[in-house]
């Protein structure tokens with residue numbers, strides 16, 4: 337039998353996000369975030385195109401983004417409570433890793449594969465944070481796709497979008513387990 341890494345398997349079978357709104361300061365420091373980013377960058381990537389990149393938001397940058405989100409939400413005519421929720425998502429985040437999907441021109445690797453890789457990076461960043469003992473949550477919302485906001489707040493190129501904001505911080509609650517899929521309903525075993 338191959339050797340079992342029980343700690344890793346147990347982590348994968350019990351991992352659970354911590355809701356962004358329950359995260360408080362302190363955020364992990366730069367050294368810890370770099371380890372989390374290393375975990376994210378160690379993601380399968382067909383053709384080694386690196387079709388993703390990171391923006392780490394800390395301190396005043398989070399307040400600046402919150403203000404830009406508010407300005408854009410108001411310009412879009414969003415209801416007051418939605419404006420507040422979107423702003424607070426950044427204003428109250430102890431830190432956030434923005435995983436940017438940044439597809440490259442390739443004859444060999446279709447864009448969908450590059451997008452899938454960016455999603456995998458988000459999970460790896462999330463798991464890297466959780467495994468490091470920090471609370472973390474992968475979220476998106478309209479802020480991940482609104483082109484004017486992506487340009488003004490994050491300086492993204494026209495072909496880029498946000499695959500995920502992974503908010504990081506100190507956890508305050510251990511959330512109850514959520515409903516998980518029943519494997520039999522999503523799995524076909526084919527052996528002949």
Ligand SMILES: Cc1cc2nc3c(=O)[nH]c(=O)nc-3n(C[C@H](O)[C@H](O)[C@H](O)COP(=O)(O)O)c2cc1C
Pocket residue numbers: 351352353354355473474475476477499500514
């Ligand atoms: C691409 C993507 C976007 C998400 N966006 C949001 C979001 O904007 N707001 C939210 O509350 N949850 C969002 N979620 C769900 C959260 O990650 C949620 O906390 C997750 O269901 C917890 O799962 P886990 O315990 O298995 O890690 C998103 C999930 C994914 C995969």
